[in-house]
Amino acid sequence: MLRRPWRQVATAAAALLTAASLVACGDDPSENQDLSENRAGAMENYAVGTQFKATEPISFSVLYNNHPNYPLKNDWLFWSELKSRTNITLDPVAVPLSDYNQKRSLLIGAGDAPLLIPKTYPPDVNTFVSSGAILPVSDHLDLMPNLKEKIEKWNLKPEIDTLRQQDGKFYLLPGLHKKPWHEYSLAIRTDILDELNLAVPKTWDELYTVLKAMKAAYPDVYPFSDRWSQPNPAGNLFNLLAVSHGLEGAGWNFQHMSWNAQAQKFEYTGATEQYKQVLQYLNKLVAEKLLDPESFTQTDDAARQKLANGRSFVISANAQAVVNDYRPDLAATNPKAKIAKIPLPVGPAGEINPSSRLENGMMISSKARDSKNFVAMMQFVDWLWYSDAGQEFAKWGVEGTTFVKDASGKPTLAPEVNVIGLNPNAPKHLQKDFGFYNGVFAYGGKPELVQAFFSPEEQEFQQVMNARTPKTPPPPYPLNDEEREQVSLWETPLRDHVYQASLQFVLGQRDLGQWDAYLAELRSKNMDAYVEMANKAYERYKEANG
Incomplete structure (x- = not known):
């Protein structure tokens, strides 16, 4: 999530945050910095709608998250076409997906990180800010016209503000979505619903009623048997229920702090009344x-086997799990079975879309600021990750080779190219053979781009979710270095205890009548001090930035 003794902070932070408030308003201090020695290869008149092309060949190093589904190839069309269009060669430092976060930390700590560090989620940045190893990118937004335009046109300032650190700056160039994209929900055997004359449940209470009816008809079956429980118990299920109850996240997206809009303060997620309600609901189901x-x-395999063998009817899902896992599994055991992902059930928080419009993004090594090609690099990043043309290129590839456009300009995959089963008999694969639709380079954008490869049923799912009210992002509470260091000592014991106790409460190994004792255990692990620190940081930031 989002450190001198407090008496020093009170004095020093006042001056620091007064200056930071000016930064936060403009976010363009590079207008006043001398970049005359850092413009080699940069375009003079780069702007929104301009095809970026460096005025001389340049190479930039990039940390590359090597995905096992499409292992890195040096002869991908992505690399050669990128060089042709931009005069930029990317030099990937490949790291296996499984080791990415750890290797990233080691490289940054040793001062050996590549200049470009993508696939970084917002909370991960906090660890690196105090070291000075990461560039405060908010100082240089004037070099990135496409990014600035999208922040303004899509009204993303509240989300961007959540990235700000105690100095009022932010250190991550995030992936931006015009609309929140919520992907995870539950999948249900719709043939069983039809058999029992049941409607698709729209709320968590209706899901309970459906499960009761399934159990009555199939007494030897657990109607709901879930997956995605390693390493976090029921990681997806806890998170879905938490956000449906108005919390910031739980399970595999556990957030220590949740914003109480009515009280105008942060509360510890695992100690809220809403979290207790989540546990009560799950305990009732068990x-x-x-x-x-x-x-x-x-394991996931065990959960899938139970679904395939008719020993369960409901399971956590995203679109790919339904298409790539559940339907093939069921086709092999019960060809008449039908399964579909349902819209996220509605809980006490109402019909909201809980997903953020920000996602993983780019850190830039602070070493880049001293490069003679710094301005060109920022222009290049702006074009590839934030321009409409760059986003289309990263996702779709090259017109006439990997995709074609109809008369209206809408792109479709070339017949000989497959991805996500859209052209299952095609000889070539967009990711494996060409390097496009690569998670390192292709994320965010307009809904029509983000959803381009979605099946019709997934697009229907997104239409339902997009019609819901986007969740209001919580206000920033950026911690200073000393506070962050202290919090880092508290978070793991607190999180581990929430996980452990949650499992005990849900499984009936511990009675929910012991809730007050559980809260006392969290307090013994510095919960109150953490909450107090977060709320002081929030008030401090609000006072400095309005």
């Missing part, structure tokens, strides 16, 4: 044998 208790510990 106690009534509607939810398989093994859901919280079993």
